[in-house]
Amino acid sequence: MPRPPQGSPPPPPSPPSIQLSDLVCGALNSGAPCLDPLKCCNIYGLCGTDASYCDAASCAGGPCTASLPPPSPAPPSPPPPKSAPTPVFPGDLGDAKTQYSWLWGRQGELWSPSSRMPDWSYVGYMGNDRAIPNYPATFNVKDYGAKGDGIADDSKAISAAITAASAAAAALGSPSSGMQNEGKAGVAVLLPAGRYKITTFIELQQSNVVVRGEGVDRTVLFFPRSLSSIYGNAMAWSYMGGFLTCRGRRYDSSATQFQLAKLTAAVRKGTRRLPVDSSQAIAVGRWVRLFAVKPLSVSRRALLHADPPAAEPLRVRLQVQPFEGGGSDSVQPGREKVIVQVQPWKQETLQDGGATLQPEQQKPARRLLADTNSSSGTDGVQQPLLCGKPGARQRCRQVTEAMWEWKREAEALGLDQPEDASEAEGSSVGAAATDDGSGEQATAASAQGTMDAYMYGENAVDSGSGPFSGERIRFISRVSAVGPGWIELERPLPYDLRLEWQVAVYSFEHKVQHVGYEKFTVEFTWDVYPAHFSAKGYNAFWFQSCANAWVRNVRIIDADNGAETINCDLITLQNITLEFTKDRGTYNTQYANGHHGLWAASSSLVHFTQFNFKGKFIHDLTLDVWSQECAFSSGKGVDMSLDMHRGGVHNNLWANIDVGLGTRPFQSSGDTQRGSHAAANNTWWGIYASGKPGASLAVPPCNFGPLLNFVGRVAPPFRSDAGIAGPGSPAGTPTTLFPAYCAKVVRWWVEQQRPGATLLPSDLWAAMVQTRQARLGANKG
Template sequence: MAVVASVATGAATTGTAHASAVRPARPIQDATLWREFTASPLTHPQIPFVGRAGYRAGSGLPRRGGRDLVIDVVRDHGARPDGSADAAAAINRAIAAAGERGGGTVTIPAGTYRIDDVIRIGHSDVVVRGAGSGATTLYATRSLTELIGVYGSRYGGDKSSWSWAGGLIWLCPKDRWASLTDAIRAREWPFEGWTGNRRDAWRTLAVPAPARRGDRTVTVADARNLRPGRLVLLRLADHTGHTLLQHMAGDGAGARAYAWADKTKLTSYVPYEWPVRVAGVRGRRITLERPLPLDLRPEWDPRLTTLVTPLTGSGVEGLTLEAAEKPQAPHLLDQGINGLAFQCAYDCWADDVTVRHVDNGFGLIGASACTLRRTKVEGRGAHHPYYCREGSHDNLVEDFTIAARTTPAPAGTQLHGINVEGLSSYNVWSRGRMETGTFDSHRGMPFANVRTDITVNNDGVHGGDASAGPLFGARFTHWNIRVTNERAGLMKIDGLAPYGATVGINEVREFGQIDVPDFPGDLHARLEAYGSPATVRPANLYEAQRGVRLR
């Protein structure tokens, strides 16, 4: 496969939503790591290739007006735009009607709509569209605990899983949502991803031959079950010596020396499950929509398998979800006053959506290839403004804002920020403004993720059980990060992240929560343009990688 890398990246501040106004003290020039990356973009040891993250491999969200069926919740289903009566039933009827007819757009005109139930998007190719986040408001009156029930943790204890799951607008395949909520009501705390509540809802489609990270074409023994356009799951099981986890951590001496066996929460995340669409089939040669995220080695029993019926092509646009304001709950006891959740969703999106007064803002839970664009979390303060977990991959969060909280944080609460955990990989956070929060790598060894072109007041903390293992796996990259309060924690990661990179960050210092590396010895991490983010070119790593053409 030939790779052509674009190097016309522009000046450091070009196209940057929140670029520093300070004139750079040094000349703007291409970063050394960028020049290295363009020479080997799919196999670079520190920088992951994320240029195909997001909806339809980052090709842009669908244009408005492309769907024939349009259902108006006021005109066609009697929803009241003055907040005087529950509108959830009318909105859900409209969504179901569009879904049952093969897809369509559900419009919610300007106004305030009281919702006393979850808004459920369970059919593919359904778009819920308001008149704009400043014009259409859904006012939520009840929590997920009230609507569905108590949701305990599958790992025991008295934690509430609503602290990291579910949404008052919930995009999840209809049957998968039913199985999840049935299990919650039965107090049989489920796994939440692509292979069902017990991770057994899959069957083998094909067995690929050994391959390398970055390959887009694999050879299978029998391709009869594969066709272009089919969504499949790459499944990798760990070896008894934990060599798969070592590989995710960079295959270095530190990973080999690490004590994996007692990290029971981390090992429960394996097998690694990566959804991908088949782009082409030629004999036994299969071309994938995205490059392989990891090597395929026989010891990991690599398989292309089925997965639960996914939600695809659905989105939420142009509205605000506002919850009745209540004090933030103590840490890990959230009642589920949550915003949007994308679960078992692929090629879905949110655009121009604000959530207000929520426990948890925008969730990616076993979700892949989704785009969150022009989103905002505001109000009384959230636990996880953004969270990405349960093996979520290849997602794009761009032009996002976490606003300063409007009320002081109650005692016993925590604020994280932009969270990633649970072996989630190849996700991107781009062009962000964080007036509060942190880069919450929440253990569970997320790897190959990128945060780029972000201004942050670094006042949050990370979470994560010790049993969930390392904070970072390999190829975690922070690129052009402007830390307004100069706190180093989780921003400057050259002393924490194995085979990671910190490029273009202002001078910072350690205070508050201070971490030590999980892996012993040389981390093989890189630091460049420290103290001079305005000199970094390209200014936005994701946008520059969009110019790398694969063929």
């Protein structure tokens, strides 16, 4: 219902059902008075008629009491200490069949830029300013020799068509900066109906190119071999790489050539205007991003770079990497690739050869080893490259520079770190720390004043002993106004920015944008998934350092990993089905059929929506490594895990997700050195289990993360009821609507959905997109 302007007469009486504007006013309704002229608007923005609304201490508008009651004739007692009155909240918003949250209201009227929830209306392709484009199918793989019969190897023909399309896209002359051409022009490579056998990975490295089929039931991309079978085990396929890729170039805070200005003062969450040292290089309409150059203290950085404790002496050896060549098993002279390998010196590996380094070489070599180690658990010892079926003597194809870049980027983010064993084996959320619901502050590793401490609620929970060197924030916005010494952003900040973090304004830069894969099935040969970290590389999509890209209308069959984004922004993954021809899992994988289903790492504004999991992965949906402002919405699965993989993930949304059987909705994993599972301001909205109609889902333990929001049918924390203590609900004390789970220290907002009532809006992401103009006055494109 529209709000009346401030000072205007109230509208005609509402129908008998209670309307939101009957209940809120003032601070909660943009200054509007109560609709009922007999009701007072109190200082908390609520309408009522008793003293908590109308007396002089509480009333902000309406028929307020003119003055406080006169004192008693008897000599007054010494007055008690003055305290703010407890805000009065009605029981709920809505009626018997519908319910609205106090974090949102009906149309976002209870939301504000400084709300506990950030604005997610920019999550997805082009910030939802423009629809995903439909480029003309200028190139057809059949014209380049593809057969599509499922027998002939069509790898070279498809690659040739993409190369030709990339040349045509480059000739469009799109701008190289900002959002480039905003997807207004491009070309598509068509794979007509058929079954295309592919034995190499496909890569998009040019903006404005799409690979398109003719529908999931008509076009099939068949991969008969895994990445490890083709390229060997030099890569850790459990957490990296894919057959269908987008590869750009990472630009972070070290890319100072794109730095436009520096903040000159601290600003608070919800702010749009930023004080900067210079605004000369910034124009209205330009897309910019914010990086924190120094999120950690100097002493913390010194600790990170300190020499490791005494260890075994290191040695060096040379490895000759084979390539896919002629009929001999030997390496063709002149084509071999020599790798210098550093590894610990151990008695049991002496037979492998290698020279022990001199004492003065140990220190730099040890740092090299720390930088390059893989997650194989072999202390850096390279295992033999094995390709093809067991017992076969097939040569591996040469690992390309693109793959080495996959490895460097993944390991730079710590994706190779081990996961907590108890979590990997299926406990709800692991047992890395004690439940802090009692109010005890959690042990924390981050120094006070650092961005890490702030993102973990000022160390309300464990903030990690092994932090990353990567970006904590990667906020993106269009500039809406510019003045001397300041700029104004279109989007409000979702967090505070402090001067000591040395926040700077950069131009938004991504080399590869406006690319996508759509309308086909990805099918792998069925194979056993043997163990958690032993995936063979049946990996579908891998997007690395790309922006404004998409995967949509795709089916994936028998995959180890479905789709991952790493160092990406403004991505849409829509209408993806993941299924298995039969069970692939074993006891070692908890009988899960794959490792990661859909996964975002070190990414922002990524939207996963309309997904359908017809089988279980160890981690169905995952957020990892400072992923932020991402959203999973309106999807379903047979028994889903919504995995918060540690590493400072903050300001993300999970909305309207059917977790199926509901046995593991918050099961999460990740290396315990990365801190608690979640950093601040993540929201779970309307999560439900169709396999348990009407049942409530136990929220995770209180040490899961700080400042979290749960709105829906929820039960007490999984591990114990310790969080149910003391004030914390908006009403000040636990109530049926606000049970005050984990209210102390970690300051959760838990809002209970009433039995029989439907939570509206069901998809909070969609509601934010629809109301963006009214709430923010922002450009809708």
